[in-house]
Amino acid sequence: MKCVYSHRTVEFALLLSRLGVTDRENAELCGVSVQTIRHWRNGTRRNAANRVVRCPRCDGKVLDGDAYAYLLGLHLGDGHITHGRRDVYALNVKCSNCWPGLIEAAKAAMAAVMPTSSVFCVARTGCVEVKSWSKHWPCLFPQHGPGRKHTRTIALEPWQQTIVATYPGSFVRGLFHSDGCRVINRVRRKLADSDHWYEYPRYFLSNESADILGLCATTLDQLGVSWRMARPNFLSVARRESVARMDELVGPKY
Numbered sequence: 528m529k530c531v532y533s534h535r536t537v538e539f540a541l542l543l544s545r546l547g548v549t550d551r552e553n554a555e556l557c558g559v560s561v562q563t564i565r566h567w568r569n570g571t572r573r574n575a576a577n578r579v580v581r582c583p584r585c586d587g588k589v590l591d592g593d594a595y596a597y598l599l600g601l602h603l604g605d606g607h608i609t610h611g612r613r614d615v616y617a618l619n620v621k622c623s624n625c626w627p628g629l630i631e632a633a634k635a636a637m638a639a640v641m642p643t644s645s646v647f648c649v650a651r652t653g654c655v656e657v658k659s660w661s662k663h664w665p666c667l668f669p670q671h672g673p674g675r676k677h678t679r680t681i682a683l684e685p686w687q688q689t690i691v692a693t694y695p696g697s698f699v700r701g702l703f704h705s706d707g708c709r710v711i712n713r714v715r716r717k718l719a720d721s722d723h724w725y726e727y728p729r730y731f732l733s734n735e736s737a738d739i740l741g742l743c744a745t746t747l748d749q750l751g752v753s754w755r756m757a758r759p760n761f762l763s764v765a766r767r768e769s770v771a772r773m774d775e776l777v778g779p780k781y
Contacts, residue, residue: 532559537567542645544568545615545660568613581643582663590667594639596694599668599687600701601633603739608664608671616664616671620657620705628781629704633657636701640667677735683742695746696776702743707732709779712765730764730773731757750776 540557544550544564554561583590598606598620606620618637622630630648637646637659649656665671670681683691691698703709709730716723734740740762747754747764752772757763764773 532563538643538645540564540567542660545611545613547612581641581661582666584666585663590690591639592690593694593697594636595667596690596697597632597701597704598636598640599691600698600703601636601705602668602701603670603676603681603736603742604702604705604707604734606668606705608668611660615660615662617658617660618664618668621651621654622657623654626704626780630655630657632704675735676739677737681736681738681742691742691746692749695749699743699746699750699752699773700777702739703730703732703773703777704780706734707777709773709777727765727767728770728774730770730777732762733760734762735760 536557536559540553540559543553543556544567548556550561550564550568553564557564582588601620602618605622606618609617609619611617618641620633620637622633634646634648634657637657641659641661641663644659644661646657646659649658669684669687670676672679707730709728711726711728713724713726716725732740732743734743737759740756740760743762744754750772751769752764753766753769754762754764764770
Protein backbone atom coordinates (compact mmCIF):
# COMPACT_ATOMS: atom_id res chain seq x y z
CA MET A 528 0.00 0.00 0.00
CA LYS A 529 1.40 3.37 -1.05
CA CYS A 530 1.81 5.91 1.76
CA VAL A 531 0.70 9.51 1.18
CA TYR A 532 2.52 12.10 3.27
CA SER A 533 1.30 15.59 4.02
CA HIS A 534 2.66 18.56 2.10
CA ARG A 535 4.04 19.96 5.37
CA THR A 536 6.06 16.77 5.97
CA VAL A 537 7.55 16.89 2.49
CA GLU A 538 8.44 20.59 2.77
CA PHE A 539 9.99 20.09 6.21
CA ALA A 540 12.10 17.20 4.92
CA LEU A 541 13.27 19.27 1.94
CA LEU A 542 14.17 22.15 4.25
CA LEU A 543 16.25 19.83 6.45
CA SER A 544 18.04 18.54 3.34
CA ARG A 545 18.85 22.08 2.23
CA LEU A 546 20.25 22.80 5.69
CA GLY A 547 22.65 19.88 5.34
CA VAL A 548 20.90 17.21 7.46
CA THR A 549 21.83 13.71 6.25
CA ASP A 550 19.18 11.54 4.61
CA ARG A 551 19.24 9.04 7.47
CA GLU A 552 18.84 11.70 10.18
CA ASN A 553 16.17 13.39 8.07
CA ALA A 554 14.24 10.12 7.73
CA GLU A 555 14.30 9.57 11.49
CA LEU A 556 13.09 13.11 12.19
CA CYS A 557 10.26 12.92 9.65
CA GLY A 558 9.26 9.31 10.32
CA VAL A 559 9.77 8.12 6.73
CA SER A 560 12.23 5.85 4.96
CA VAL A 561 15.64 6.96 3.76
CA GLN A 562 14.62 6.08 0.20
CA THR A 563 11.60 8.36 0.49
CA ILE A 564 13.82 11.25 1.58
CA ARG A 565 16.06 10.61 -1.43
CA HIS A 566 13.08 10.58 -3.77
CA TRP A 567 11.81 13.86 -2.38
CA ARG A 568 15.25 15.47 -2.49
CA ASN A 569 15.93 14.36 -6.07
CA GLY A 570 12.40 15.03 -7.25
CA THR A 571 12.04 11.55 -8.75
CA ARG A 572 8.53 11.10 -7.34
CA ARG A 573 7.23 14.14 -9.11
CA ASN A 574 6.09 14.02 -12.70
CA ALA A 575 4.45 16.56 -14.98
CA ALA A 576 1.01 15.63 -13.65
CA ASN A 577 1.59 15.93 -9.91
CA ARG A 578 4.67 18.07 -9.38
CA VAL A 579 4.36 21.02 -7.02
CA VAL A 580 3.80 24.30 -8.85
CA ARG A 581 6.27 26.71 -7.29
CA CYS A 582 7.38 29.53 -9.58
CA PRO A 583 5.19 32.20 -11.18
CA ARG A 584 7.79 32.66 -13.90
CA CYS A 585 8.50 28.98 -14.68
CA ASP A 586 5.23 27.28 -13.76
CA GLY A 587 2.64 29.97 -14.42
CA LYS A 588 1.71 30.17 -10.75
CA VAL A 589 -0.38 33.21 -9.83
CA LEU A 590 1.85 35.88 -8.30
CA ASP A 591 0.66 38.10 -5.46
CA GLY A 592 1.55 41.41 -7.12
CA ASP A 593 1.01 43.59 -4.06
CA ALA A 594 3.28 41.43 -1.87
CA TYR A 595 5.82 41.12 -4.68
CA ALA A 596 6.07 44.89 -5.21
CA TYR A 597 6.75 45.35 -1.49
CA LEU A 598 9.27 42.50 -1.38
CA LEU A 599 11.02 43.87 -4.48
CA GLY A 600 11.51 47.16 -2.66
CA LEU A 601 12.92 45.36 0.38
CA HIS A 602 15.20 43.27 -1.83
CA LEU A 603 16.62 46.28 -3.68
CA GLY A 604 17.33 47.92 -0.34
CA ASP A 605 18.45 45.38 2.23
CA GLY A 606 18.07 42.08 0.38
CA HIS A 607 20.37 39.68 -1.41
CA ILE A 608 20.30 36.14 -2.80
CA THR A 609 22.85 33.47 -1.94
CA HIS A 610 23.55 30.24 -3.82
CA GLY A 611 23.32 27.06 -1.75
CA ARG A 612 23.70 23.37 -2.43
CA ARG A 613 21.98 21.63 -5.36
CA ASP A 614 21.19 24.95 -7.05
CA VAL A 615 18.91 26.05 -4.22
CA TYR A 616 18.95 29.78 -3.48
CA ALA A 617 18.19 31.71 -0.32
CA LEU A 618 16.46 35.08 -0.42
CA ASN A 619 17.74 37.10 2.53
CA VAL A 620 16.31 40.38 3.82
CA LYS A 621 18.00 41.99 6.82
CA CYS A 622 15.74 43.85 9.27
CA SER A 623 16.83 45.77 12.34
CA ASN A 624 15.77 44.39 15.70
CA CYS A 625 14.35 47.86 16.42
CA TRP A 626 11.49 47.25 13.96
CA PRO A 627 9.62 44.02 14.85
CA GLY A 628 6.69 45.08 12.66
CA LEU A 629 9.01 45.29 9.67
CA ILE A 630 10.29 41.77 10.37
CA GLU A 631 6.73 40.43 10.36
CA ALA A 632 5.88 42.36 7.19
CA ALA A 633 8.94 40.92 5.43
CA LYS A 634 8.02 37.38 6.50
CA ALA A 635 4.43 37.81 5.32
CA ALA A 636 5.48 39.19 1.93
CA MET A 637 8.03 36.42 1.37
CA ALA A 638 5.48 33.73 2.25
CA ALA A 639 2.86 35.30 -0.04
CA VAL A 640 5.23 35.49 -3.00
CA MET A 641 6.60 31.93 -2.62
CA PRO A 642 3.98 30.05 -0.53
CA THR A 643 5.52 26.63 -1.24
CA SER A 644 8.75 27.59 0.58
CA SER A 645 9.20 27.99 4.31
CA VAL A 646 10.17 31.36 5.78
CA PHE A 647 12.34 31.58 8.87
CA CYS A 648 14.55 34.04 10.75
CA VAL A 649 18.23 33.91 11.62
CA ALA A 650 19.49 36.15 14.42
CA ARG A 651 22.44 38.35 13.52
CA THR A 652 24.22 41.07 15.48
CA GLY A 653 21.73 43.89 15.82
CA CYS A 654 19.36 42.52 13.21
CA VAL A 655 17.32 39.57 12.01
CA GLU A 656 17.77 37.95 8.62
CA VAL A 657 14.46 36.84 7.13
CA LYS A 658 15.19 33.91 4.81
CA SER A 659 13.48 31.53 2.43
CA TRP A 660 14.99 28.79 0.24
CA SER A 661 13.90 28.05 -3.32
CA LYS A 662 15.45 27.22 -6.67
CA HIS A 663 13.32 29.95 -8.18
CA TRP A 664 14.24 33.13 -6.31
CA PRO A 665 16.57 34.24 -9.17
CA CYS A 666 13.59 33.84 -11.53
CA LEU A 667 11.64 36.37 -9.48
CA PHE A 668 14.55 38.71 -8.79
CA PRO A 669 16.67 38.88 -11.95
CA GLN A 670 18.55 41.84 -10.43
CA HIS A 671 20.51 39.21 -8.50
CA GLY A 672 24.14 39.14 -9.56
CA PRO A 673 27.75 39.25 -8.38
CA GLY A 674 29.02 42.33 -6.58
CA ARG A 675 27.31 45.17 -4.78
CA LYS A 676 24.19 46.65 -6.33
CA HIS A 677 25.67 50.12 -6.76
CA THR A 678 28.55 48.72 -8.84
CA ARG A 679 26.30 47.25 -11.54
CA THR A 680 23.22 48.17 -13.52
CA ILE A 681 19.88 47.69 -11.75
CA ALA A 682 16.93 47.71 -14.15
CA LEU A 683 13.48 46.13 -13.94
CA GLU A 684 12.26 43.58 -16.44
CA PRO A 685 9.07 44.54 -18.35
CA TRP A 686 6.94 42.20 -16.23
CA GLN A 687 8.35 43.80 -13.07
CA GLN A 688 7.64 47.27 -14.42
CA THR A 689 4.02 46.24 -14.92
CA ILE A 690 3.72 45.08 -11.30
CA VAL A 691 5.37 48.23 -9.93
CA ALA A 692 3.11 50.41 -12.08
CA THR A 693 0.10 48.51 -10.70
CA TYR A 694 1.26 48.61 -7.04
CA PRO A 695 3.49 51.71 -6.83
CA GLY A 696 2.67 52.38 -3.18
CA SER A 697 3.78 48.91 -2.12
CA PHE A 698 7.05 49.25 -4.04
CA VAL A 699 7.82 52.62 -2.46
CA ARG A 700 6.89 51.25 0.98
CA GLY A 701 9.40 48.42 0.53
CA LEU A 702 12.16 50.81 -0.51
CA PHE A 703 11.60 53.18 2.40
CA HIS A 704 11.13 50.35 4.90
CA SER A 705 14.56 49.05 3.91
CA ASP A 706 16.77 52.07 3.20
CA GLY A 707 14.53 54.92 4.26
CA CYS A 708 13.19 56.66 7.33
CA ARG A 709 10.66 59.22 8.53
CA VAL A 710 12.20 61.91 10.73
CA ILE A 711 11.19 65.16 12.40
CA ASN A 712 13.29 68.12 11.28
CA ARG A 713 13.80 70.84 13.88
CA VAL A 714 14.78 74.20 12.43
CA ARG A 715 15.90 77.35 14.27
CA ARG A 716 15.09 80.81 12.98
CA LYS A 717 16.88 83.80 14.46
CA LEU A 718 14.49 86.70 15.00
CA ALA A 719 14.97 90.11 16.58
CA ASP A 720 13.46 89.17 19.93
CA SER A 721 14.69 85.55 20.26
CA ASP A 722 15.31 82.30 18.44
CA HIS A 723 12.22 80.50 17.22
CA TRP A 724 12.02 76.77 16.48
CA TYR A 725 9.62 74.88 14.31
CA GLU A 726 9.35 71.20 13.41
CA TYR A 727 8.11 69.30 10.39
CA PRO A 728 8.26 65.66 9.25
CA ARG A 729 10.09 64.47 6.17
CA TYR A 730 11.13 61.21 4.51
CA PHE A 731 14.63 60.22 3.46
CA LEU A 732 15.87 57.38 1.26
CA SER A 733 19.59 56.64 1.26
CA ASN A 734 21.13 54.31 -1.33
CA GLU A 735 24.45 54.22 -3.16
CA SER A 736 22.82 52.95 -6.37
CA ALA A 737 21.74 55.73 -8.72
CA ASP A 738 19.59 53.18 -10.57
CA ILE A 739 17.61 52.24 -7.44
CA LEU A 740 17.15 55.91 -6.51
CA GLY A 741 15.95 56.49 -10.07
CA LEU A 742 13.37 53.70 -9.78
CA CYS A 743 12.14 55.26 -6.55
CA ALA A 744 11.97 58.74 -8.07
CA THR A 745 10.03 57.51 -11.11
CA THR A 746 7.52 55.73 -8.89
CA LEU A 747 7.13 58.77 -6.65
CA ASP A 748 6.37 60.82 -9.77
CA GLN A 749 3.64 58.32 -10.64
CA LEU A 750 2.19 58.76 -7.14
CA GLY A 751 2.29 62.55 -7.34
CA VAL A 752 4.88 62.84 -4.56
CA SER A 753 7.36 65.71 -4.81
CA TRP A 754 10.97 64.84 -4.08
CA ARG A 755 14.48 66.21 -4.46
CA MET A 756 18.01 64.92 -4.19
CA ALA A 757 19.52 66.34 -0.99
CA ARG A 758 22.78 64.61 -1.91
CA PRO A 759 23.76 62.27 -4.76
CA ASN A 760 22.84 59.26 -2.59
CA PHE A 761 20.06 60.88 -0.55
CA LEU A 762 16.47 61.39 -1.77
CA SER A 763 14.25 63.67 0.31
CA VAL A 764 10.47 64.16 0.50
CA ALA A 765 9.69 67.29 2.51
CA ARG A 766 6.68 69.16 1.09
CA ARG A 767 3.73 69.00 3.43
CA GLU A 768 1.25 67.48 0.96
CA SER A 769 3.83 64.94 -0.23
CA VAL A 770 4.71 63.92 3.33
CA ALA A 771 1.00 63.42 4.02
CA ARG A 772 0.77 61.22 0.93
CA MET A 773 3.80 59.22 2.10
CA ASP A 774 2.19 58.79 5.51
CA GLU A 775 -0.73 57.10 3.72
CA LEU A 776 1.52 54.86 1.62
CA VAL A 777 4.52 54.15 3.83
CA GLY A 778 4.31 55.43 7.38
CA PRO A 779 7.11 55.16 9.94
CA LYS A 780 8.78 51.86 10.72
CA TYR A 781 7.57 50.10 13.84
